[in-house]
Amino acid sequence: MIVDGWFHERGQLWPGQAMSIKVEEVLFEGKSDFQDVLVFRSSTYGTVLVLDGVIQVTDRDEFSYQEMMCHVPMNLHECPRRVLVVGGGDGGVVREILKHDTVEEVVLCEIDRMVIEMSKTYLPGLACGYNDPRVSVQIMDGAEYMRQHMNYFDVIITDSSDPIGPAETLFQQPYFEAIASALTENGVMCSQGECMWLHLDIIKPTLRMCEKLFPSVGYAYTCIPTYPSGQIGEIICSKRQLDVSKPLTQRTIPDLKYYSPEVHSAAFVLPEFCRRALLEEEAPSGDP
Amino acid sequence: MIVDGWFHERGQLWPGQAMSIKVEEVLFEGKSDFQDVLVFRSSTYGTVLVLDGVIQVTDRDEFSYQEMMCHVPMNLHECPRRVLVVGGGDGGVVREILKHDTVEEVVLCEIDRMVIEMSKTYLPGLACGYNDPRVSVQIMDGAEYMRQHMNYFDVIITDSSDPIGPAETLFQQPYFEAIASALTENGVMCSQGECMWLHLDIIKPTLRMCEKLFPSVGYAYTCIPTYPSGQIGEIICSKRQLDVSKPLTQRTIPDLKYYSPEVHSAAFVLPEFCRRALLEEEAPSGDP
Numbered sequence: 001m002i003v004d005g006w007f008h009e010r011g012q013l014w015p016g017q018a019m020s021i022k023v024e025e026v027l028f029e030g031k032s033d034f035q036d037v038l039v040f041r042s043s044t045y046g047t048v049l050v051l052d053g054v055i056q057v058t059d060r061d062e063f064s065y066q067e068m069m070c071h072v073p074m075n076l077h078e079c080p081r082r083v084l085v086v087g088g089g090d091g092g093v094v095r096e097i098l099k100h101d102t103v104e105e106v107v108l109c110e111i112d113r114m115v116i117e118m119s120k121t122y123l124p125g126l127a128c129g130y131n132d133p134r135v136s137v138q139i140m141d142g143a144e145y146m147r148q149h150m151n152y153f154d155v156i157i158t159d160s161s162d163p164i165g166p167a168e169t170l171f172q173q174p175y176f177e178a179i180a181s182a183l184t185e186n187g188v189m190c191s192q193g194e195c196m197w198l199h200l201d202i203i204k205p206t207l208r209m210c211e212k213l214f215p216s217v218g219y220a221y222t223c224i225p226t227y228p229s230g231q232i233g234e235i236i237c238s239k240r241q242l243d244v245s246k247p248l249t250q251r252t253i254p255d256l257k258y259y260s261p262e263v264h265s266a267a268f269v270l271p272e273f274c275r276r277a278l279l280e281e282e283a284p285s286g287d288p
Numbered sequence: 289m290i291v292d293g294w295f296h297e298r299g300q301l302w303p304g305q306a307m308s309i310k311v312e313e314v315l316f317e318g319k320s321d322f323q324d325v326l327v328f329r330s331s332t333y334g335t336v337l338v339l340d341g342v343i344q345v346t347d348r349d350e351f352s353y354q355e356m357m358c359h360v361p362m363n364l365h366e367c368p369r370r371v372l373v374v375g376g377g378d379g380g381v382v383r384e385i386l387k388h389d390t391v392e393e394v395v396l397c398e399i400d401r402m403v404i405e406m407s408k409t410y411l412p413g414l415a416c417g418y419n420d421p422r423v424s425v426q427i428m429d430g431a432e433y434m435r436q437h438m439n440y441f442d443v444i445i446t447d448s449s450d451p452i453g454p455a456e457t458l459f460q461q462p463y464f465e466a467i468a469s470a471l472t473e474n475g476v477m478c479s480q481g482e483c484m485w486l487h488l489d490i491i492k493p494t495l496r497m498c499e500k501l502f503p504s505v506g507y508a509y510t511c512i513p514t515y516p517s518g519q520i521g522e523i524i525c526s527k528r529q530l531d532v533s534k535p536l537t538q539r540t541i542p543d544l545k546y547y548s549p550e551v552h553s554a555a556f557v558l559p560e561f562c563r564r565a566l567l568e569e570e571a572p573s574g575d576p
Binding site: 006008015016017018019020021022042043044045061063064197221223224225226228229230231256257258259260262263265266269270271272273275 | 294296303304305306307308309310330331332333349351352485509511512513514516517518519544545546547548550551553554557558559560561563
């Protein structure tokens, strides 16, 4: 993956294209029980964490993803006290959750302990929330954990990798059923929702499935240079009837670099090819 | 630039990162009077046009850029009859302009004849407007052409490459002064506005300069996977006082894949790091 000092992100979910980042120094290269793990210092993106050949976070642009994955669902709940993150071992989403002063308990349920350890060692700007007394870590399968905690969490955020590899089940119906059960009455969920430029064929059936389980479902997107095609989506569902594109609350959130209430709403305005593909009854053609 | 069958877009305006596209067949490789020209057939992005090593258009995602560069300014004018495109020799913006039935005359002013010829040969889906009787082509410098056509155009669109190379002057004050003079009373302009993730230090002074020349100035963005960092901006100015984020008209535009009136407005909602950097009085720090 590293050739002539450049890391190339080639993957079967984005054939024929690759983001490349110049490497200054490889900090860690190894294999956990679940995946290949690579951490390197880049010349212009800070530290980069790569799992199974796919960029997960870079110091330089991680804020856009973490803020949108967290603050969109958090601002759709009037008083989120208990929050669960499934995946997200780098800690970035937890860091954002802790900015909400309503929060009493955050559980991070990550299957791969090595991701957490790597982040604590090499990505301290993301892992800073692990020291907060409100945060606990469970090393186990997220769906299993949720089945043991029915009607418990106000917000559940699934910060997963792509649906090939360890995160495959996190895009399937039993997983979303477990979320619906683990959420409290007015609970809100957010799941990593792949990219509209590449994966309408994954996004559309996932949304249809969510519509069977939740009265309110929406699709938003975040711009992020180091994810394939420069964009990543979020699937947002609420257990109550509401317009998920409108923040419910106006809590003050410190240190925002991407999210604002205006950005929240604009993120649900989809380019025509995407809006039509996700609305249409027939199967989408795939890529634009 | 092509190594082991992949084209790598490395450039001094985006150090340490590169978009790579798999090449199936090189269709043309040469040098015009102004720049290096490369056209190749890719495995997943259709035909790709590259100038001086920088991707200009790919068949697969060009629509997002062309639609936003055209329909945002066109929909800020009640009846655009005469439209000028500076640069844009591929013809994509002209194709979009011709979708507005108010249009009587489109002039394309491109300094490099070879770009037009390449597009007619290899990118017929973009060059289709060249056969329209309303369209004429001027092979000359855009600023010079505008100085000969004072108070003539309702909309002027600058579809330029980056401010290093032949397009350098298109980011400087004399050029914007020429636009202001060539526009009619309620005229609107749109200029390629670089990328918020990379070039806040270019964008901010350009906006400040525009504010001296136009009563209404705004900055919007388009998502496009094959431009550096997956995004490109647009500088929008009007000679009358109006909110450029709100379309003035509701003309029916056929065959849209990206633009809608809702997308028009959402494109002006900037992530916090960008909004703050462009608003602040002091010089921006550059990248986020």
